[in-house]
Amino acid sequence: MPTIPVTCGTGTLGRQVTDRLHADGHDVRVLSRRSQPYAVDLRDGRGLDVAVEGVDTIAHCASTPRGGDDTAAGHLIEAAKRAGVPHLVHNSIVGVDRLPLGYYRIKHRVERMIEESGTGWTILRTTQFHDLVLRIVAGAARLPVMPLPAGVRMQPVDSGEVTDRLAELAASAPAGRVPDMGGPEIRALPELARACLGATGRKRPLMPVRLAGKAYAGYRRGDHLSPERAVGKATFEEFLAERFSRPE
Template sequence: MSGSVLVTGGTGTLGKLVVPRLRAAGFGVRVLSRTAREAVDGVEYVVGDLETGAGVEDAVKGVDTVLHCAGSAKGDDVKARHLMKAASAAGIGHVVYISVVGADRTPVVSGIDRNMFGYIAAKREAEKIVAESGVPWTTLRATQFHDLLFTLAEGMAKLPVIPVPSGFKAQPVDPAMVADRLVELALGKPAGLVPDLAGPKIYSLKDVIRSYVKATGKRRLFMPMRVPGKAAAAFRSGANLAPDAGAGRTWEDFLATRVG
C-alpha cells in the first residue's frame, strides 16, 4: 500500500476519476460525503460537511494525505478553512489542492466582479489558507474542464439568443488528465505551487458555444456582451489561460464523444 488518502469531492466530476486511480496506485481511499454510503470496491465513505465543518475532524483521522477536490460556485474558502484546521490538528503529512488557472491574476474588487467571478476570489483565498496552514501542501491550477464548458454551452443553448461575453477565451482541459496529475502529486512529496495544467487549444467562448450548437443540430443567434469590471478585463487579457501548458484531448474530440 502507498498509504491512505482522504478525497473531498470524491463523488464529483473530478473525484470520480481520482478515486479509482488512487486505488490502482495502491492507496487506501476514504471519501468525504455529506450522506452516508456503503463501502464500494474497497473505498470507505465517511460523513462530513466542509461548509459547516461537521464531521471533518473525524474524517481526516488516520489518513496520510488529503486530496481536496471539492469545489462549487461559492464558499471554497470556507471549505478550505474547515478542512485545513482539521488537517493541521490531525498532523496530516500532505494536502493536495486543485485550484483554477488565473486565481492569482483575476482581481475581484467590485460588486460586478463578485457576481460573475466570486468563485475565483474564493479559490485564491482557499490557496492562501492551504499555503498558510502549516500543513505540507501541493496546489495544482487547471483550466476549465470540458464537462464544465459543455454544461455552460448546454444551458445557454436553451436561449433563442445567446449573450456571449466579448473577448472571453477558454482552454478546456480533459479532467482525466487532471486526475492523473493529481494522483502523481499525491504519490510525491509536498511541492507547493506546481506548473499549471491546461488543454491543447485556446478557443473564443463564442466558438465553444457555437460548436456545441452546431453539433446538436440547433440554430441560434449570438449577441456579443461587454462585461464591465477588472475581473472581466483580466479574462479578456487571457488571465484564465495557460498557453505554455497545453496538452491532452481537444474540445472537438470531447464534443464528438458527448453528442456523437
C-alpha cells in the same frame, strides 16, 4: 500504499479522483455529507477528525461557487493539523490571483490558507474543464439567439487528464505550487459554441455582447488562460465527440 481521503469524493472531480486512486491500488476514503463510513460536513467540520485520522495525504476536491470554500478549508486544515497529516493536495483555478471575481478571491484565499498551514502541501491550478464550457454554451443555446461575451477566449482541459495529474500528485511528496495545467488549445468562445451546436445538431445565430466591469476586462485580457502551459491532450471537439456518441 498511502491512505488518501478525497473531499467531495462523490462530486464531478472527486469521483474521478477517487476512481483513479482506487485503480492505482490506494486505500481511498470518500468524504461527503452522506458517504459512509466517513460522512463529513466541511461547513462545520463534523466527522473530519475521524475521517483524516492516520492518513498520508488529503486530496481536497470540494468547492462551490455558492461560497464557503474558505470556511471548509479552514476546518479541513485544522483537522489535518490535529491528525498530523503530512500532505494536502488541492486543485485550484488559473487566474484566481488576477480576476476580480468573488469565487476566485475565495479560491485564492484558500490557496494562501493551505500555504500557511504548516503542513506539506501541493496546489495545482487548471484552466476551464470541457464540461464547464459545454454548460456555458448549452445555457446560451436555450435562447433563439445565443448571446456570448465578446472577445473572450477559453482554454478547456479534459477533467480526466486533470484527475490523472491530481492522483499522481496525491501519491507523491509535497511539491508546493506545481506548474499550471492548461488545455491544448486557446479558442474564441464563438468557435467553441459552433462546435457544440454542430455536435448536438442545432443551429443558432451567435450574438456577441460587450459587458462592463473589471472581471470582463480580465477575461478579454486572457487572465484565466495559461498559454505557456498548454499541456492537455484532448481537444474540445474530441470531448464533444465522446460525450455525444454515448448511448442515451
